Amino acid sequence: xxxxxxxxxxxxxxxxxxxxxxxxxxxxxxxxxxxxxxxxxxxxxxxxxxxxxxxxxxxxxxxxxxxxxxxxxxxxxxxxxxxxxxxxxxxxxxxxxxxxxxxxxxxxxxxxxxxxxxxxxxxxxxxxxxxxxxxxxxxxxxxxxxxxxxxxxxxxxxxxxxxxxxxxxxxxxxxxxxxxxxxxxxxxxxxxxxxxxxxxxxxxxxxxxxxxxxxxxxxxxxxxxxxxxxxxxxxxxxxxxxxxxxxxxxxxxxxxxxxxxxxxxxxxxxxxxxxxxxxxxxxxxxxxxxxxxxxxxxxxxxxxxxxxxxxxxxxxxxxxxxxxxxxxxxxxxxxxxxxxxxxxxxxxxxxxxxxxxxxxxxxxxxxxxxxxxxxxxxxxxxxxxxxxxxxxxxxxxxxxxxxxxxxxxxxxxxxxxxxxxxxxxxxxxxxxxxxxxxxxxxxxxxxxxxxxxxxxxxxxxxxxxxxxxxxxxxxxxxxxxxxxxxxxxxxxxxxxxxxxxxxxxxxxxxxxxxxxxxxxxxxxxxxxxxxxxxxxxxxxxxxxxxxxxxxxxxxx
Numbered sequence: 001x002x003x004x005x006x007x008x009x010x011x012x013x014x015x016x017x018x019x020x021x022x023x024x025x026x027x028x029x030x031x032x033x034x035x036x037x038x039x040x041x042x043x044x045x046x047x048x049x050x051x052x053x054x055x056x057x058x059x060x061x062x063x064x065x066x067x068x069x070x071x072x073x074x075x076x077x078x079x080x081x082x083x084x085x086x087x088x089x090x091x092x093x094x095x096x097x098x099x100x101x102x103x104x105x106x107x108x109x110x111x112x113x114x115x116x117x118x119x120x121x122x123x124x125x126x127x128x129x130x131x132x133x134x135x136x137x138x139x140x141x142x143x144x145x146x147x148x149x150x151x152x153x154x155x156x157x158x159x160x161x162x163x164x165x166x167x168x169x170x171x172x173x174x175x176x177x178x179x180x181x182x183x184x185x186x187x188x189x190x191x192x193x194x195x196x197x198x199x200x201x202x203x204x205x206x207x208x209x210x211x212x213x214x215x216x217x218x219x220x221x222x223x224x225x226x227x228x229x230x231x232x233x234x235x236x237x238x239x240x241x242x243x244x245x246x247x248x249x250x251x252x253x254x255x256x257x258x259x260x261x262x263x264x265x266x267x268x269x270x271x272x273x274x275x276x277x278x279x280x281x282x283x284x285x286x287x288x289x290x291x292x293x294x295x296x297x298x299x300x301x302x303x304x305x306x307x308x309x310x311x312x313x314x315x316x317x318x319x320x321x322x323x324x325x326x327x328x329x330x331x332x333x334x335x336x337x338x339x340x341x342x343x344x345x346x347x348x349x350x351x352x353x354x355x356x357x358x359x360x361x362x363x364x365x366x367x368x369x370x371x372x373x374x375x376x377x378x379x380x381x382x383x384x385x386x387x388x389x390x391x392x393x394x395x396x397x398x399x400x401x402x403x404x405x406x407x408x409x410x411x412x413x414x415x416x417x418x419x420x421x422x423x424x425x426x427x428x429x430x431x432x433x434x435x436x437x438x439x440x441x442x443x444x445x446x447x448x449x450x451x452x453x454x455x456x457x458x459x460x461x462x463x464x465x466x467x468x469x470x471x472x473x474x475x476x477x478x479x480x481x482x483x484x485x486x487x488x489x490x491x492x493x494x495x496x497x498x499x500x501x502x503x504x505x506x507x508x509x510x511x512x513x514x515x516x517x518x519x520x521x522x523x524x525x526x527x528x529x530x531x532x533x534x535x536x537x538x539x540x541x542x543x544x545x546x547x548x549x550x551x552x553x554x555x556x
Contacts, residue, residue: 003060004070008396011053015400018046021107026399027342032111033124038100038136040091040143047085050078069552070394073401073544080234080545087230092143094150094209095499096157096492097335100136101205104129105165108177109329110339110347119183119191126174126194130201137208144216152217153472154499155209161333162206166199170357171331174198180330221472223451223501231502236405236509237545242448245509247457249444252508253482254461256438263434266427274431278484281428287365292328292355295362299326299351302368303375306423314421314532315377318388320345324380329354334489336370338379341387343399349384351375356488365428369415369436377418377535378411386542397542404503405546409510412440416511435484440511442482443497443504446475451501472498513546517553524554 016023020031036042057075062068084090093099108125112118143149165173178195182188223231233239257274264277272280281287289295303324311317320341327350329335335354341347351374372378386398415433424430448454449470456474458466464478476494483490497504517538522529537556541549 004057004062004067004074005394007053007056007060008070008074008394011049012395012399014049015046018042018049021103022400024107024110025339027344027347028399032121035104035125035128035132036100038104038132038139040139042135043085043091043139047082047090050082050085054078054082065555066392069541069544069548070397072548072551073542074396076237076545076548077401077403080230080237083230084234087227088143088146088148089227089230091139092148092150094140094158094213095154096161096495097333098500099158100139101133101162101202102158104132105173105202108173109352113177113181116183116187119181119187122177122181123183123187123190123194126177126191126198129194129198133201133205137205140213144213149213149216149218151221151499152214152219153221153495155214155217157495157499159206159209159214162202162209164333165331166203166206172199173330174202176330221450221498222453225452228448228451228501232505233502235403235502235506236513237403237549238405238513238547240509242452245444245505246448246452246454248512249441249448249505249508250457250460250462253438253441253445256434256441257482260431260434260438263427263431267431274435275484277431281365281431282363284428287363287428289362289364291360296326296328296353298362298364299353299367299371300324302371303351303380306372306418307376310376315381315535317376317381318385320388321349321376321380321384323348324375324384325350327352332357334492336374338374338383340383343387345387349380351380356486363432365426366432366435368429369418369424369433372418372423373411373415373436378414379407381414382407382410382539383543385539389540389542392540393542397544401543403543403545404506405510405513406543406549407510408507409512409514409546412437412507412511413514437508439483439485439493440504440508442479444508446470446478446494447497447501447504450475450498510546513550517550520550521553521556 012028016028016031019036020034021036023029023031037045054075057071057078060067060071062071081090108122111122113122164170168175174195178191181191183191229242232242260274264272264274267277268280289298303326304322307317307322307324323345325348329352331354333354334356335352337352339350339352341349351371374380386393389398415436418424419430419433424433449456450472453469453471456465456468456470460466462481464481465474468474472494475497476491479490479494485493518534521534538549538553541552544552
């Protein structure tokens with residue numbers, strides 16, 4: 001594949017030792033007993049690697065369309081990563097969902113626990129955990145001294161989660177990990193000591209956030225125009241008109257709620273409200289699955305049924321992709337996410353659910369489209385599928401390329417696509433999909449509105465506080481009025497938006513750009529347009545920013 005592929009190989013070879021946990025996530029061997037260097041020097045080394053790679057990329061003259069796409073994709077992603085680092089955001093940002101210690105903890109979810117080698121790797125990482133946390137604390141302290149510090153509310157929310165990981169009455173994560181490994185003898189004793197030390201270091205980090213960082217934290221959670229513009233471009237891989245997108249969010253939410261009311265009438269009778277339909281659905285025992293393990297099995301069954309029926313008709317799904325696991329995460333923050341298979345598929349693609357504490361039953365009507373989002377034709381087909389394209393994509397494209405607008409936009413597009421293909425004919429399942437779509441449209445409004453402190457349109461279709469300026473409190477009020485989600489889960493969502501500016505709109509805005517790309521292809525090809533071919537051509541490009549995606553698709 002030429003010079004870009006050679007550079008991609010060298011990039012990964014240099015990147016993996018700087019990001020051992022990342023190497024585990026993507027399945028690159030040799031780093032599974034190490035943790036990332038989260039010191040200021042460690043972050044600087046990553047910034048320098050991006051800078052050096054960009055300089056080399058700019059000198060390459062691609063010899064093929066495949067290389068041209070790869071070059072554009074790498075330049076766009078690495079360029080924005082470098083911009084965020086140089087602006088001081090990468091090393092300083094702490095939110096309820098994203099910070100250095102959270103990434104260190106999460107890697108253990110993907111590590112095998114059985115066998116001596118697996119136990120030794122876990123032991124080594126547990127032993128290294130306290131030092132890694134100390135280095136990260138130094139990074140945050142130096143960043144704060146330079147004027148880069150997160151909002152106080154986010155620092156305190158992150159502290160709450162760290163305390164849950166350490167609390168024996170809640171997640172008790174590291175000691176629970178030691179019990180799952182179950183090693184005996186000297187190695188077992190080392191793991192127990194490491195788990196105790198890691199637990200203490202996480203509890204200490206929570207105290208550090210409360211006592212040392214929170215007093216320095218910003219009063220406002222709003223990112224402001226400059227920070228938000230860069231964050232939006234990074235998460236979308238595209239520059240958008242934020243004012244136009246904000247206005248579109250109101251129109252889209254209104255359209256979806258109108259459609260939801262029509263479906264509600266199918267469920268609960270003429271004149272029924274959306275909440276009436278929800279009450280009717282929740283009163284039906286057949287729409288509930290009792291117990292976590294039964295729900296995990298239900299997710300796998302739905303995912304594999306979709307794969308079996310879509311394969312060869314709407315998508316080509318190669319045999320290695322046919323294995324997809326549903327997993328229960330050992331934490332309880334409510335997060336749902338997908339992790340890709342390794343290059344050799346020895347670790348399959350996985351859908352994860354961190355079940356909130358106390359939840360013992362699960363409504364299928366709410367989650368059918370979630371399985372399509374995380375599985376097929378969503379993330380598993382999109383992200384897992386690139387691992388098979390060794391003749392088209394270089395290793396960076398297959399293993400490291402990620403853009404929320406492309407990834408989450410495709411997954412949300414997939415939910416709507418499954419409705420179009422007849423897989424959500426049941427009114428309850430369709431209402432669940434629409435409710436998820438509405439939440440993503442709401443995110444566009446609230447995220448842009450709160451972070452830019454915009455005026456609420458005087459003619460907004462909901463009559464919501466016309467002419468007032470968005471605040472976090474108004475954001476919560478609007479979310480509560482338009483979401484049928486448990487309060488604890490919704491509050492986590494609200495806090496996440498405030499702490500991760502620009503990411504939440506990437507789902508719905510990403511879907512919008514995917515739909516625009518499909519419409520553009522229809523206009524170019526006319527009667528020759530083929531939906532299956534469009535999907536295959538687009539997915540064969542790998543995961544890339546949405547501006548490079550549109551550029552590449554225009555040349556097909």
